[in-house]
Amino acid sequence: MSGQILEAVSIYLTPNIPIEPISQGAEAVVFTTSVHPYEPKQESSETSNKYILKYRPPKKYRHPSIDKALTKHRTLSESRILAKLSQLPGLNVPKLIACDVYNGCIWIEFLGEELPNGNGFSSLKNFLWMSASDPHNKCVETVLEKVGRQIGLLHWNEYCHGDLTTSNVVLQQSDGVWEPYLIDFGLGSATTFVEDKGVDLYVLERAVDSTHSRYAVTYNEWLMRGYKAVYHEQSKKGENRLREVLKRFEEVRLRGRKRSMIG
Numbered sequence: 001m002s003g004q005i006l007e008a009v010s011i012y013l014t015p016n017i018p019i020e021p022i023s024q025g026a027e028a029v030v031f032t033t034s035v036h037p038y039e040p041k042q043e044s045s046e047t048s049n050k051y052i053l054k055y056r057p058p059k060k061y062r063h064p065s066i067d068k069a070l071t072k073h074r075t076l077s078e079s080r081i082l083a084k085l086s087q088l089p090g091l092n093v094p095k096l097i098a099c100d101v102y103n104g105c106i107w108i109e110f111l112g113e114e115l116p117n118g119n120g121f122s123s124l125k126n127f128l129w130m131s132a133s134d135p136h137n138k139c140v141e142t143v144l145e146k147v148g149r150q151i152g153l154l155h156w157n158e159y160c161h162g163d164l165t166t167s168n169v170v171l172q173q174s175d176g177v178w179e180p181y182l183i184d185f186g187l188g189s190a191t192t193f194v195e196d197k198g199v200d201l202y203v204l205e206r207a208v209d210s211t212h213s214r215y216a217v218t219y220n221e222w223l224m225r226g227y228k229a230v231y232h233e234q235s236k237k238g239e240n241r242l243r244e245v246l247k248r249f250e251e252v253r254l255r256g257r258k259r260s261m262i263g
């Protein structure tokens with residue numbers, strides 16, 4: 001990670017807020033920190049707290065005023081969608097703690113944990129890799145159905161994710177049971193367009209195909225089983241809307257195949 005970015009964040013945050021970089025994407029740099037932005041520091045706390053700090057650094061190649069406007073818009077958009085989604089019953093997303101749209105910074109709840117036997121952080125991607133020796137395990141099936149349900153709930157409530165990959169699903173244990181959370185709503189939006197939902201499903205299917213290709217057919221079936229269940233529970237209206245989404249999903253898939261054949 002560029003020293004310049006680290007220095008800029010450290011100055012902005014002041015030395016009272018220690019940060020640990022964990023990822024640098026095209027858009028943002030993600031850190032963990034033990035400091036809550038507005039709650040008093042718990043000196044005696046036995047377990048150390050952990051929060052995510054997502055920072056969108058200024059982009060030198062953009063005109064400064066356009067850069068400021070874009071950073072503000074994207075930070076606000078991600079914060080808004082997270083705040084709205086956490087109000088939806090049954091939907092698992094990280095809680096928004098604070099946001100400073102002018103400095104491109106949001107503080108969110110840290111989710112996930114280390115997988116057993118050094119299998120890394122509990123993203124769905126790592127979980128599926130960890131399970132590759134026993135891919136048809138009931139636990140894998142249950143997790144994938146639950147992930148499908150989360151996406152179904154998101155879509156049923158007229159939102160889409162915009163970047164549904166297996167890295168953007170994080171698993172966290174609750175009473176010994178894995179529960180999936182959707183993260184990274186940087187490209188998320190409120191939408192009634194069936195096209196956006198079809199594209200979300202296609203992006204996820206492709207992500208599963210490319211990173212877990214041996215078992216992708218079964219994995220995608222389990223995901224879709226969970227997804228469809230959400231719509232089935234909504235009686236006639238649900239069935240009609242599901243039919244439209246699945247039809248568009250198939251169309252998006254065909255378009256994708258055609259594009260990859262032509263190159």
Ligand SMILES: Nc1ncnc2c1ncn2[C@@H]1O[C@H](COP(=O)(O)OP(=O)(O)OP(=O)(O)O)[C@@H](O)[C@H]1O
Nearest residue numbers: 023025026028030052094109110111167183184186
């Ligand atoms: N709430 C969270 N809890 C735990 N880890 C998180 C959380 N949010 C993000 N991360 C970690 O940081 C990584 C990057 O976060 P995120 O996807 O939000 O940023 P991004 O810049 O949009 O990334 P990319 O460009 O790679 O999509 C995630 O893949 C995940 O490992």
